[in-house]
Amino acid sequence: MGRRFAATGILSLSLAVAACGDGGGPGDTRPGAQGYRVGLLLPESRTTRYDTFDRPYIEARLGELCADCEVLYRNAGSDADKQATQARELLDQGIKVLILDAVDSAAAESIVEDTKARSVPVVAYDRLAEGPIDYYVSFDNEKVGQVQAQSLLDALAANGTTTGGPIVMVNGAPTDPNAASYKSGAHSVLDGKVSIGDEFDTVDWSAEKARAGVEAAITKLGAGKIVGVYAANDGTAGGAIEALRSAGVTTMPPVTGQDAEIAAIQRILSGEQYSTIYKAIKPQATVAADMAVAAATGSRYTGKATTFTDNGTRKVTSVLLPPVAVTRTNVKDTVIADGFYTAPQLCTGVYAAACQESGIS
Numbered sequence: 001m002g003r004r005f006a007a008t009g010i011l012s013l014s015l016a017v018a019a020c021g022d023g024g025g026p027g028d029t030r031p032g033a034q035g036y037r038v039g040l041l042l043p044e045s046r047t048t049r050y051d052t053f054d055r056p057y058i059e060a061r062l063g064e065l066c067a068d069c070e071v072l073y074r075n076a077g078s079d080a081d082k083q084a085t086q087a088r089e090l091l092d093q094g095i096k097v098l099i100l101d102a103v104d105s106a107a108a109e110s111i112v113e114d115t116k117a118r119s120v121p122v123v124a125y126d127r128l129a130e131g132p133i134d135y136y137v138s139f140d141n142e143k144v145g146q147v148q149a150q151s152l153l154d155a156l157a158a159n160g161t162t163t164g165g166p167i168v169m170v171n172g173a174p175t176d177p178n179a180a181s182y183k184s185g186a187h188s189v190l191d192g193k194v195s196i197g198d199e200f201d202t203v204d205w206s207a208e209k210a211r212a213g214v215e216a217a218i219t220k221l222g223a224g225k226i227v228g229v230y231a232a233n234d235g236t237a238g239g240a241i242e243a244l245r246s247a248g249v250t251t252m253p254p255v256t257g258q259d260a261e262i263a264a265i266q267r268i269l270s271g272e273q274y275s276t277i278y279k280a281i282k283p284q285a286t287v288a289a290d291m292a293v294a295a296a297t298g299s300r301y302t303g304k305a306t307t308f309t310d311n312g313t314r315k316v317t318s319v320l321l322p323p324v325a326v327t328r329t330n331v332k333d334t335v336i337a338d339g340f341y342t343a344p345q346l347c348t349g350v351y352a353a354a355c356q357e358s359g360i361s
Contacts, residue, residue: 035068038292039090039098039120041111043127044078046205046235049259049281050101051075053340054126057285058099065293078204080104080175087111091118097296098122099288102129105177109313121295125288128177128311135291135301136309136318139279141178144323145185145232148256151275151325152228153193155254165225166197168217170210170240172232174201182232182258190230197221202236210239215247223247229255234264237273260326260335265346268328269354278324278334287319332360 040058042050059071072090076083080103090098091114098115100122102108112122112131122129124136152167169186172179179201190196198217202210210231218226223244231237237257244252254274257264267273287304294301301317308315326334335341347355355361 035066035070036096036296037070037072037090037094038062038296039087039095039100040071040073041083041086041090041098042073042075042101043083043103044205045075046078046207047233047259048261053281054101054285057282058125058289061286061289062292065289076103078103080107083108084111087115091115091120095120097292099125099292100129100133101125102127102177104175105130107175123288123291123295124311124316126178126284128309128316130312132313133311133316134295136311136316137284137287137291138178138318138320139284139323140320141181142185142188144178144258144277144279145182145187146189147185147323147325148182148232148258148275148277149186149189149230151327152230152254152256153189155274156194156228159227159254161227165227166195166221167228167230168214168221168226168240169196169199170213170229170231170236171199171201172236173203173205176205179205179232186230186232194228197226202232202239205233205235207235207239207242210236211243212239214240214243218243218247223249226253228253231256231258233258234261234273234276235259237264237276238267241267241272260340262341262345265326265331265335265341266351266354268326269331269346269351269358269360271328271354275325275327278326278340280321280324280338280340282338284321287321291319328358331358336360 055073062069062071072093074086083103098120109130112129112133115122116132121134124133126138128136171183198220200213229240231240234257237255240255252272256275257273258277260276260278264273264276290303291301304319306317306319309318324334343360
């Protein structure tokens with residue numbers, strides 16, 4: 001599926017000229033002078049953010065920068081082989097740059113190698129792919145794990161259970177390189193501070209698999225003994241909460257999360273989930289689009305401050321954005337203030353009273 005952008009107004013037109021080749025006319029054959037195709041590969045649809053936020057934000061920014069450009073989009077549905085096939089399809093359709101959010105970092109190396117063999121640059125988005133990528137934009141993933149873990153410690157301290165019973169660690173997908181960074185960052189904060197009674201990785205970031213893992217942990221530890229759950233994202237947090245509820249737990253221990261999914265924010269407002277990580281996706285998507293246009297037109301990215309990230313093949317020019325912990329106390333000042341969600345979206349049905357208690361209307 002592709003989306004072509006129509007020029008709308010003088011601002012869009014001037015930005016398109018700047019991005020797609022100054023002085024380009026009908027006879028200009030430079031890359032991008034008449035617009036070009038941008039490939040966008042996202043990894044899965046279990047996490048709602050990708051189709052709800054990442055894709056629209058990337059497409060919108062590309063539309064601002066190059067009104068004549070066309071985005072060819074595919075979602076791999078957590079299937080690395082499918083993503084490789086999708087990449088070949090996009091290359092065969094003549095993309096000039098690929099924005100890649102890899103299902104599997106190691107498996108994605110073949111995608112990157114094939115893409116570069118056709119002289120098409122690659123922007124690694126959200127997850128660091130292996131191979132000779134040109135740019136990378138994500139969040140400081142070690143920091144994400146540290147912020148998650150610290151929020152859990154803060155909640156345990158507030159409950160007076162810092163040195164009490166065990167916690168359960170529900171980590172992310174073993175194929176996702178970010179998950180390893182989250183886990184490493186979390187351990188750097190939690191180790192020696194709490195007792196980790198059980199820990200497991202969650203294949204495909206599946207809420208169902210997270211629930212099954214926490215059910216096993218409950219059998220091992222006892223539902224009433226678990227004082228907290230480190231869950232690597234909101235989907236696994238939801239699975240953990242379902243397992244605890246099914247085991248008869250009525251007052252939930254603090255549970256972390258990530259991605260600021262609407263269901264998670266509502267659980268935070270109602271007291272079922274303690275925290276999530278808000279990663280402002282719009283700035284991330286904007287940087288990815290800016291990097292893609294720079295790479296496609298042979299320019300150098302000159303936006304936000306960059307660093308270098310070693311992906312095992314090269315030191316990649318990178319932008320790493322800061323994560324923010326969201327609890328009930330700052331929902332209004334984060335996801336609502338940024339327009340990520342509106343109060344009417346969050347404060348539906350049973351959540352209306354919780355919103356009112358939190359000063360959200």
